[in-house]
Amino acid sequence: MSVKIALAGNPNCGxxxxxxxxxxxxxxxxxxxxxTVEKKEGKLKGNKDVVIMDLPGIYSxxxxxxxxxxxxxxxxxxxxxxILNIVDGxxxxxxxxxSTQLMxxxxxxxxxxxxxxxxxxxxxxxxxxxxSGQLGCEVVEISALKGTGIREAADKAVRIAEKKxxxxxxxxxxxxxxxxxxxxxxxxxxxxxxxxxxxxxxKLFERDxxxxxxxxxxxxVETIVASVEKDLDDDSESIITNERxxxxxxxxxxxxxxxxxxxxxxxxxxxxxxxxxxxxxxxFFLVMALVYYVSVSTVGGWATDWVNDGVFADGWNFLxxxxxxxxxxxxxxxxxxxxxxxxxxxxxxxxxxxxxGVGAVLGFVPQxxxxxxxxxxLEGCGYMARVxxxxxxxxxxxxxSGKSFIPMxxxxxxxxxxxxxxxxxxxxxxxxxxxxxxxxxxxxxxLPIIALIAGAxxxxxxxxxxxxxxxxxxxxxxxxxxxxxxxxxSGDPAPFVMELPTYHMPTVGNVLRSMWERGWSFIKKAGTVxxxxxxxxxxxxxxxxxxxxxxxxxxxxxxxxxxxGRGISWLFIPLGWGxxxxxxxxxxxxxxxxxxxxxxxILYGFxxxxxxxxxxxxxxxxxxxxxxxxxxxxxxxLCAPCFAAMGAIKREMNNGGWFWFAIGxxxxxxxxxxxxxxxxxxxxxxxxxxxxxxxxxLVVVFFLYMLFRPYKEKGDTWNIKMKTGKAVxx
Amino acid sequence: xxxxxxxxxxxxxxxxxxxxxxxVKRRIMDMGITKGTDVYxxxxxxxxxxxxxxxxxxxxxxxxxxxxxxxxx
Numbered sequence: 001m002s003v004k005i006a007l008a009g010n011p012n013c014g015x016x017x018x019x020x021x022x023x024x025x026x027x028x029x030x031x032x033x034x035x036t037v038e039k040k041e042g043k044l045k046g047n048k049d050v051v052i053m054d055l056p057g058i059y060s061x062x063x064x065x066x067x068x069x070x071x072x073x074x075x076x077x078x079x080x081x082x083i084l085n086i087v088d089g090x091x092x093x094x095x096x097x098x099s100t101q102l103m104x105x106x107x108x109x110x111x112x113x114x115x116x117x118x119x120x121x122x123x124x125x126x127x128x129x130x131x132s133g134q135l136g137c138e139v140v141e142i143s144a145l146k147g148t149g150i151r152e153a154a155d156k157a158v159r160i161a162e163k164k165x166x167x168x169x170x171x172x173x174x175x176x177x178x179x180x181x182x183x184x185x186x187x188x189x190x191x192x193x194x195x196x197x198x199x200x201x202x203k204l205f206e207r208d209x210x211x212x213x214x215x216x217x218x219x220x221v222e223t224i225v226a227s228v229e230k231d232l233d234d235d236s237e238s239i240i241t242n243e244r245x246x247x248x249x250x251x252x253x254x255x256x257x258x259x260x261x262x263x264x265x266x267x268x269x270x271x272x273x274x275x276x277x278x279x280x281x282x283x284f285f286l287v288m289a290l291v292y293y294v295s296v297s298t299v300g301g302w303a304t305d306w307v308n309d310g311v312f313a314d315g316w317n318f319l320x321x322x323x324x325x326x327x328x329x330x331x332x333x334x335x336x337x338x339x340x341x342x343x344x345x346x347x348x349x350x351x352x353x354x355x356x357g358v359g360a361v362l363g364f365v366p367q368x369x370x371x372x373x374x375x376x377x378l379e380g381c382g383y384m385a386r387v388x389x390x391x392x393x394x395x396x397x398x399x400x401s402g403k404s405f406i407p408m409x410x411x412x413x414x415x416x417x418x419x420x421x422x423x424x425x426x427x428x429x430x431x432x433x434x435x436x437x438x439x440x441x442x443x444x445x446x447l448p449i450i451a452l453i454a455g456a457x458x459x460x461x462x463x464x465x466x467x468x469x470x471x472x473x474x475x476x477x478x479x480x481x482x483x484x485x486x487x488x489x490s491g492d493p494a495p496f497v498m499e500l501p502t503y504h505m506p507t508v509g510n511v512l513r514s515m516w517e518r519g520w521s522f523i524k525k526a527g528t529v530x531x532x533x534x535x536x537x538x539x540x541x542x543x544x545x546x547x548x549x550x551x552x553x554x555x556x557x558x559x560x561x562x563x564x565g566r567g568i569s570w571l572f573i574p575l576g577w578g579x580x581x582x583x584x585x586x587x588x589x590x591x592x593x594x595x596x597x598x599x600x601x602i603l604y605g606f607x608x609x610x611x612x613x614x615x616x617x618x619x620x621x622x623x624x625x626x627x628x629x630x631x632x633x634x635x636x637x638l639c640a641p642c643f644a645a646m647g648a649i650k651r652e653m654n655n656g657g658w659f660w661f662a663i664g665x666x667x668x669x670x671x672x673x674x675x676x677x678x679x680x681x682x683x684x685x686x687x688x689x690x691x692x693x694x695x696x697x698l699v700v701v702f703f704l705y706m707l708f709r710p711y712k713e714k715g716d717t718w719n720i721k722m723k724t725g726k727a728v729x730x
Numbered sequence: 731x732x733x734x735x736x737x738x739x740x741x742x743x744x745x746x747x748x749x750x751x752x753x754v755k756r757r758i759m760d761m762g763i764t765k766g767t768d769v770y771x772x773x774x775x776x777x778x779x780x781x782x783x784x785x786x787x788x789x790x791x792x793x794x795x796x797x798x799x800x801x802x803x
Contacts, residue, residue, distance in 0.1 A: 060760040064753040093786040094762045238748065241759040245767075271789070280776040389791050393777035396793075495754040496780060497761050497796060500789040 002049045003161045005154075006075060008102055009086035010095050011057030012382075012501040014114040017510055018086055018144040019054045022154055029517050031654050036431060037070050050158055053080060059094070059499075061101045063210035066428045075105055076214045081161035082108045084153065086144070089119040089126055090502070092256055096248045099135065103169040104202060106195030108160040109137045112153040117143045123259040131255040136170030145507065166195050173243035180228045181205060187219040206237045267382075267502040275386050284390050287383070288409055295371040296413030303366030312359030330355055345552055348542060349535075357534035360592070360644060361527040368417045369519045371410060375424055376514035380506025384424055385498060392496055398480025399489065400437070401430035407438045408476065415439040415641050419648040420522055429489055433480060435652050436662045439641040440475035442468050445593040449636050451612035452597050456620040457629040468637055475638055475669065478707060485711040488661065526647030533643035537591050540564065556602050561587065574692045575635060575671070576628030576678035586635065592642050627681025631674040639670035672699045734769065734783075734800040742770045743802040750799040762786040763800060 007022075009015045020027075023042030032039045037056050044050035055074060056067035063069060075083070085102050087095035092113075103109050111132075119126055132139040138156055142149030172178055184201040192200060192215070203211040204221050205228075212218055225236045232239055274283055294300065310316030311329055318324035330351045337347045378384045384403065391402030403425045411418030418438045425431040442450065446468070454464035483489050540560040544553040553559050565584030572578050572586075581603040588599040594611070601609030601616055609615045624632065640646060640663045650659045679696035683689065737743050745767045748755055762785050763769060770784040780793040 060756075062756050062760060064756055091786075091788045094788060097760065097762065235751065237756055238759060238764075241756070242764050245762065245764045275773065275775070275782070277774065277776055284776075385791075389775050389780065389782065390777070392793070393775060393779045495757045495796065497754070497757045497790065497792045499761070500782060500791050502789075 002051055003082075003158055004051045004053060004078075004080040005044075005082050005084055005157050005161055006053045006055055006080040006107075007084050007086065008055045008071065008075075008098070009057065010059055010088065010091075010098060010499075012499065013057070013086050013088040013091075013095060014144040015054065015057055015086050017507065018112070018114065018142070018150060019052065020510065020513060021144055021147055021150050023052055029521065032070050034655055035066060035070065036428060036652065036654050037067055044154060044158075047158070050154075052084075058098065060098060063208050067426075069210060073214065075102075075107065079107060081164065082110060082157050084112060084157045085109055086112045086114050086142075089113045089115045089141075090122070090124075092126070093245075093248055093252050096135075096251065097244055100169070100171055100244045100248065103135070103137060103171070104199040106166050106193065106199060108163065108166045110153065110157045110160055111135065111137055111139045112142045112149070113139060114142050114144050116141045116149070117146055122265075125257040125259075127255045127257070131251065134170075134251045134255060136167055168195065169198065171244075171247050173240070173247070176228060176231060177205075177239060177243055180224050183224055184219075184221050187221065189217050189219075202240060206240055265502075267504070270503045271386075271500070274383070275389060280390055284387065287378075288405070291371070291374045291378075291406070292409055292413070295367060295374055295417070296410065300367035300370035301413070303370065304363055307366060308359065308363040312355070312363065329359070348552065349538070352542070353535040353538040354531070356538065357531040360534055361523060361530045364414070364416050364644060365519055365523060367414065368420060368522060369515055371417045371421060372515040372518045373511065375406070375421060375518075376511040377506060379424060379514075380511055382501045382503040385500050388496075388498065389500060396496070398477050399429070399433050399484030400476075400480055401425045401427055401434065404430065404434040404438075407434050408441055411438040411441040411443060413444055415441070415443045415645040416522075416526075416648045418443075419645060419652055420518065422652060423518060429484075432653065432658060432662075433483060433489065435649055436483070436665060437476045437479050439645050439649075439666065440479070440638055441472045442637055443593070443641075445642065446637055448594045448597045448611050448613070449589075449633060452600070452617075452620070453629050453633045455612055455614060456617035457624055457626055464633075468633065471634060471637060471673075475673070478703075479665075479669065482703075482706045483665075485706070485709060490711075522648065522651060525651040526644070529647035529650055530644050533646075534591060537561070537588070537643075541588070572635075574678070574695065575674045576631045576682065577624065579623060582632060586632075586639070589636055590640065590643055590646075592644070593636065596636060625682070625685060627678050627685055630681060631678035634677050635670045635674040637670075638673060639667050641666070672703070676700055732802050734771070734797040734802050735794050737769075737771045737802065739771055739773055742768055744768055745800055746803050747801040748799060749801060754796055755799065758792070758796065758800065761790055762788075763790075769800075769802070 007015060007019055019040065019042065022044055024045045026043040026045070028041045030039045031037065040054035042052050042054070044052055053074070055071040058065070058068045058071050061068055061072045083102050083105070085099050087099060099109070099111060113126060113128070113131070116126070126141075128139050128141055138160065140149055140153040140156060142153055144150060173181070181198065181201045184204050185197045188197055188200055200211065200215070200218070204218060205225055207225065228239065229236055234242070273279055306316060310326075313328055313330070315328040315331060316326050318326055333351050333355060334347065337350065375384070378387070387405065388402035391405045395402050395404050404422070406424065407418045407421040410421050415438055418441075419435055422431050422434040422438065425434055447465075450465050450468050454460055458464050541556065542552055542559065543550070544559040544563065546553045546555070546558045556562060562580070562584055565587060566580040569578050569580040569583040572583055577583075581600065584603060585596045585599040589596040597611065597613040598609065600620065601613055604616045604619050606615050613620075620629075641649075646663060649662050653659045653662065675692070676696045676699055679693045683693055734743065734745075745763055745765055747765060748759060748763070767785060772782045772784050772789065774781050775791075780791045781797060782789055782791050784790075
């Protein structure tokens with residue numbers, strides 16, 4: 001018989017460290033169905049019958065944040081056999097606030113007070129016996145970091161889980177509130193078990209609008225609640241919160257002897273410098289520059305180039321010696337397949353389709369691991385919260401979080417790790433907005449397109465490249481403002497009431513584990529999309545009707561992809577580049593943006609062109625006007641990103657609807673922007689006023705309306721949709 | 731009405747009442763800013779918002795717009 005123990009606690013209380021210590025490598029990491037909240041489950045070391053569920057770090061069981069709703073739905077509907085509540089001993093008061101709520105659930109609770117070594121070092125004393133007596137549950141002292149006490153905590157949790165009896169919560173509120181709660185309890189349906197009645201009574205008293213989703217037939221208690229509110233001159237939710245903290249205040253007074261009052265801790269000193277009004281920004285930019293330099297410009301970039309150009313293209317020289325040349329995987333495979341006289345199409349499928357697809361996935365991994373290593377460190381040491389603190393003022397205007405800075409910065413190198421970096425943003429709305437807008441920033445793969453257009457059409461004018469970045473930033477800003485006013489994003493205000501955790505050195509194990517988990521989830525979830533789409537493009541590019549029969553084609557003009565390009569090229573006539581070659585180039589950009597240049601080269605009759613396509617500048621200048629060329633550039637900068645980035649978007653949204661919404665929005669914005677660029681440009685070039693011009697003006701008017709329409713953030717409705725019950729099946 | 735928004739850095743104040751409603755108010759209270767709590771305003775972010783306060787022995791950051799909901803003495 002297996003025992004299920006839920007691990008619950010505040011963020012930054014050492015929960016992850018404890019979870020890792022308890023389960024070791026026996027972990028399954030995933031997502032709660034349909035939402036972006038991470039779900040971790042593991043088996044207790046040395047006792048395979050005990051399953052430990054790591055709940056998201058939460059401060060309360062309120063119905064207002066996604067994490068809290070996920071956690072409490074799990075607790076209410078799945079009812080684990082015991083809750084192991086980990087609390088931070090150095091921050092007892094606020095941590096106990098969640099504990100008082102957990103104890104009302106009617107599930108046996110065992111409390112582990114963490115960071116006892118730090119408490120002792122500060123000269124403070126927590127009287128465990130007193131705390132246990134006051135709270136009415138067993139309390140164990142632990143240090144998750146040093147590994148002390150955790151075995152005892154786990155054993156006690158298992159024992160209490162097997163006993164299956166939850167003591168009634170001993171904490172009581174003031175008389176007037178207790179009377180009302182008793183009255184509500186007596187009105188509850190008789191089927192609700194005794195130990196859960198108080199929980200439902202409190203939730204009804206708070207007018208918790210989500211509690212009705214987990215249980216039906218709750219009584220109407222409005223008159224009782226309203227009368228208490230009138231007597232105590234406050235709303236019922238605040239009354240309960242106040243009562244909890246009043247109670248905790250009394251407990252802490254008896255059990256916690258604080259000696260370190262008023263002393264500056266090391267963390268305070270660090271914070272005094274790092275978020276200093278004058279030094280804060282320079283330090284911030286220094287840290288960001290370092291992250292970028294190492295993970296994009298140097299180590300990460302080298303590693304990714306090695307995988308892309310060495311392992312999967314031309315081979316590489318071991319330790320740099322050309323005598324130790326290691327052939328590339330495609331080369332090896334080609335030799336092998338030719339030796340066994342494999343059919344040409346099968347060889348092409350394996351080498352150009354599957355292996356190239358796998359290479360496309362793996363190529364991102366080294367860079368991503370380097371980036372994730374940094375992110376894990378920044379999160380673990382406490383600086384990530386300060387990033388949000390410093391940048392919030394700027395980013396919140398466009399519906400983004402201060403933490404969106406990092407995804408955008410990394411996005412200038414590559415959008416894929418950029419999107420994956422949005423994982424550090426807690427707020428659901430901010431995170432989704434960041435995922436949707438990160439790829440507007442021109443990544444390094446878009447630079448060849450910029451170079452091509454600048455060189456071929458604008459004579460290498462200096463302003464083309466900066467203007468592309470400005471267009472990207474404008475797209476982010478305008479999208480933020482427009483999207484936050486739409487119904488899909490409205491109603492989820494982001495209360496920026498955020499804990500700034502104490503600085504501390506993260507453990508090597510935790511950092512490496514976090515890095516690996518994120519990297520692996522990219523390979524697993526995004527990898528499938530990337531692989532399948534690479535094979536799809538390989539097929540449409542290499543196959544078609546030639547000389548009256550279907551098969552592999554010699555000339556790309558006969559391929560299915562060219563057919564698709566011809567089929568959709570009319571769509572781009574209003575954008576000024578209705579030529580099918582341009583359409584095919586844009587479609588091939590979905591595999592990787594730099595392919596746009598190469599495809600143009602092939603279509604104009606060159607087997608291979610330079611990175612900026614210098615060979616075809618002349619031809620291109622002949623078929624594009626300046627307005628059309630810039631419109632083509634804008635479209636390729638803003639439209640749906642490459643398949644790898646789409647895979648990352650799909651992975652991070654974890655929801656089909658949101659994924660298509662993101663891709664659809666990006667493509668629509670790209671189309672409209674290009675339309676306006678071409679039509680207005682065309683008019684300036686001396687073109688006639690036509691239907692297209694009128695459409696462009698309409699688009700501009702609509703855009704301005706969406707941008708400036710009045711809007712008010714609603715403070716009370718949180719739009720969290722998740723299926724209860726079903727959502728929590730392990 | 732005096733609110734937390736107007737408190738200068740380095741000052742300590744006591745919370746009298748919380749205004750507003752819904753998610754933001756609940757969140758502020760969940761984080762420990764309740765009636766009668768002492769709040770120490772520690773610093774302001776480099777761009778002038780949000781602010782960092784010490785409450786119940788830990789550091790919390792909140793925006794000035796939200797600090798306006800907190801009436802103080």
